[in-house]
Amino acid sequence: xxxxxxxxxxxxxxxxxxxxxxxxxxxxxxxxxxxxxxxxxxxxxxxxxxxxxxxxxxxxxxxxxxxxxxxxxxxxxxxxxxxxxxxxxxxxxxxxxxxxxxxxxxxxxxxxxxxxxxxxxxxxxxxxxxxxxxxxxxxxxxxxxxxxxxxxxxxxxxxxxxxxxxxxxxxxxxxxxxxxxxxxxxxxxxxxxxxxxxxxxxxxxxxxxxxxxxxxxxxxxxxxxxxxxxxxxxxxxxxxxxxxxxxxxxxxxxxxxxxxxxxxxxxxxxxxxxxxxxxxxxxxxxxxxxxxxxxxxxxxxxxxxxxxxxxxxxxxxxxxxxxxxxxxxxxxxxxxxxxxxxxxxxxxxxxxxxxxxxxxxxxxxxxxxxxxxxxxxxxxxxxxxxxxxxxxxxx
Numbered sequence: 001x002x003x004x005x006x007x008x009x010x011x012x013x014x015x016x017x018x019x020x021x022x023x024x025x026x027x028x029x030x031x032x033x034x035x036x037x038x039x040x041x042x043x044x045x046x047x048x049x050x051x052x053x054x055x056x057x058x059x060x061x062x063x064x065x066x067x068x069x070x071x072x073x074x075x076x077x078x079x080x081x082x083x084x085x086x087x088x089x090x091x092x093x094x095x096x097x098x099x100x101x102x103x104x105x106x107x108x109x110x111x112x113x114x115x116x117x118x119x120x121x122x123x124x125x126x127x128x129x130x131x132x133x134x135x136x137x138x139x140x141x142x143x144x145x146x147x148x149x150x151x152x153x154x155x156x157x158x159x160x161x162x163x164x165x166x167x168x169x170x171x172x173x174x175x176x177x178x179x180x181x182x183x184x185x186x187x188x189x190x191x192x193x194x195x196x197x198x199x200x201x202x203x204x205x206x207x208x209x210x211x212x213x214x215x216x217x218x219x220x221x222x223x224x225x226x227x228x229x230x231x232x233x234x235x236x237x238x239x240x241x242x243x244x245x246x247x248x249x250x251x252x253x254x255x256x257x258x259x260x261x262x263x264x265x266x267x268x269x270x271x272x273x274x275x276x277x278x279x280x281x282x283x284x285x286x287x288x289x290x291x292x293x294x295x296x297x298x299x300x301x302x303x304x305x306x307x308x309x310x311x312x313x314x315x316x317x318x319x320x321x322x323x324x325x326x327x328x329x330x331x332x333x334x335x336x337x338x339x340x341x342x343x344x345x346x347x348x349x350x351x352x353x354x355x356x357x358x359x360x361x362x363x364x365x366x367x368x369x370x371x372x373x374x375x376x377x378x379x380x381x382x383x384x385x386x387x388x389x390x391x392x393x394x395x
Contacts, residue, residue, distance in 0.1 A: 046070035063090045073099040085111030098395030107132055116395045127151035136163040138394040143171030149179045157183030160191045165394030168200035169272055173208045180216035189218035196393035200231045202279030203272030208235040215239040218256040225388050230269040233284040234259060253290035263376060263384045265303040282307055289315020300376045300383035301327045312336050326383030345382050
């Protein structure tokens with residue numbers, strides 16, 4: 001019976017094969033899975049690969065907006081990058097993060113992003129440049145880390161400095177920003193966001209982590225991590241001086257300052273060796289007027305006691321918002337009574353602040369998450385809402 005049953009099965013299969021062959025049809029193949037949609041702004045890894053400064057400049061001169069020029073591993077002399085790339089921009093970046101060392105760069109034009117390099121020198125953004133981005137580089141060794149728009153007559157528009165590691169010491173400042181302007185109306189004339197600043201130490205030349213001393217509009221300093229420095233961390237001053245010198249169009253107060261969600265700790269590094277007569281008093285956040293439309297919110301400045309301070313000086317604008325910060329010492333030597341001061345945690349308040357201070361908490365030892373690893377989050381959400389261990393800086 002078993003052999004007979006098997007024979008029947010074989011016969012039936014053979015008959016089915018004859019029918020299929022005679023009909024000229026075949027089983028339909030299984031449909032392939034649909035390809036995932038490609039984002040409209042997706043870029044190839046590299047549109048060109050350069051192995052020399054000549055290659056870099058040639059690739060940039062032939063690039064189209066939206067393309068990526070990669071730089072092979074190695075050490076390169078100082079670069080001079082220029083080009084006009086509106087509506088998409090061109091990125092010049094290390095093929096492998098941090099594996100290409102550049103001895104400084106000068107950048108001019110429009111729409112150039114400079115990314116993922118080890119920079120053993122200074123980055124200069126030339127006046128009248130637009131939409132220049134410096135992203136995820138490690139920057140050390142220059143007189144300045146970034147010199148943005150060294151001019152008293154022209155601006156740089158829509159500059160972004162994002163995700164870099166500034167490793168001092170420098171001759172002076174980590175970032176010096178002379179003139180900046182929001183040219184495209186997005187509220188960002190100069191954006192400094194998500195950077196780490198460390199080892200920047202006063203040497204008699206008034207070292208600052210960021211210095212803005214002329215004028216501009218829409219300066220945004222957000223989510224930066226400043227630690228183990230001896231610098232004035234965020235320093236704005238002198239932006240009105242040119243008005244008395246007959247200069248038109250480039251003087252006057254800063255319009256629009258946003259200082260938000262920054263962590264500033266340990267600002268007592270020693271002076272640079274050989275500094276005669278000592279060095280300046282470190283004040284982590286030092287803002288001089290005149291300015292308009294300022295918001296200082298969700299910052300944490302702690303750990304150095306009296307030097308962990310926000311200092312507001314000269315011409316504090318009515319309506320300046322000081323909110324949701326955790327700052328050891330709030331200090332002013334001018335009239336800050338017309339500012340809005342609410343929901344701040346502090347140890348000391350000195351000077352003339354508003355009489356109404358809703359939500360103020362005086363606590364010299366607030367319950368930070370874990371200061372030993374610079375996790376200064378508070379359970380009530382004041383100050384920063386992130387920890388450095390969650391972030392990545394540099395290439």
